[in-house]
Amino acid sequence: MTNFREIAWQGLWKNNPGLVQLLGLCPLLAVTATITNALGLGLATLLVLIGSNVLVSLVRDFVPKEIRIPVFVMIIAALVTAVQLLINAYAYGLYLSLGIFLPLIVTNCVIIGRAEAFASRNSLISSAFDGLMMGLGFTSVLVVLGTVRELLGQGTLFYGAEQLLGPWAESLTIQVWQVDTPFLLAMLPPGAFIAMGLLIALKNVIDRKLAERQPKIETATVTRARITKVN
Numbered sequence: 382m383t384n385f386r387e388i389a390w391q392g393l394w395k396n397n398p399g400l401v402q403l404l405g406l407c408p409l410l411a412v413t414a415t416i417t418n419a420l421g422l423g424l425a426t427l428l429v430l431i432g433s434n435v436l437v438s439l440v441r442d443f444v445p446k447e448i449r450i451p452v453f454v455m456i457i458a459a460l461v462t463a464v465q466l467l468i469n470a471y472a473y474g475l476y477l478s479l480g481i482f483l484p485l486i487v488t489n490c491v492i493i494g495r496a497e498a499f500a501s502r503n504s505l506i507s508s509a510f511d512g513l514m515m516g517l518g519f520t521s522v523l524v525v526l527g528t529v530r531e532l533l534g535q536g537t538l539f540y541g542a543e544q545l546l547g548p549w550a551e552s553l554t555i556q557v558w559q560v561d562t563p564f565l566l567a568m569l570p571p572g573a574f575i576a577m578g579l580l581i582a583l584k585n586v587i588d589r590k591l592a593e594r595q596p597k598i599e600t601a602t603v604t605r606a607r608i609t610k611v612n
Contacts, residue, residue, distance in 0.1 A: 392514025423520030
């Protein structure tokens with residue numbers, strides 16, 4: 382039986398592609414200057430991840446092992462092209478902002494890695510759920526990084542939201558504080574590296590705290606079980 386809880390835990394936290402596997406760092410660091418760009422790329426990657434996992438799971442029994450990687454890449458490339466055309470048609474401003482990093486989703490190690498490591502060995506539903514969780518984990522890192530960089534860099538949140546959601550979303554932009562001159566360190570790649578390092582450090586601290594609490598929880602559980610048995 383598929384353990385969906387474990388798949389979700391792996392994708393969202395324990396084996397997060399951005400914070401643990403450190404995959405897809407090039408687009409992750411390059412386009413997260415604003416929440417809008419981060420969310421746009423994250424959703425595009427999420428769609429491709431789910432689609433590629435589903436298709437790879439469907440054809441896994443029909444593809445010879447010798448050519449499985451080229452076949453997987455062709456599937457991913459077709460999905461990326463479709464997503465790219467959709468963004469070009471319905472969110473042209475976002476398409477221009479993301480630039481070359483949209484077609485580069487084809488070479489994103491997160492997608493190829495999940496197709497090879499999970500989708501090619503598991504059922505359709507499990508593969509789709511794995512793609513969803515890994516995509517959400519990757520998107521969450523993009524959005525958190527974009528939030529930190531946009532807030533520190535220009536004092537706003539959801540700047541340029543109309544590029545993703547349409548003209549009505551201009552009202553979503555929040556000016557948290559007034560910035561006369563943008564903080565370039567936060568907006569440029571060096572700031573992205575620093576913020577990413579801090580996020581990884583924060584995750585490690587939380588994991589350490591959880592590991593320290595686990596023996597205490599197990600001891601308390603055993604004690605309660607013994608008391609119940611005696612009674």
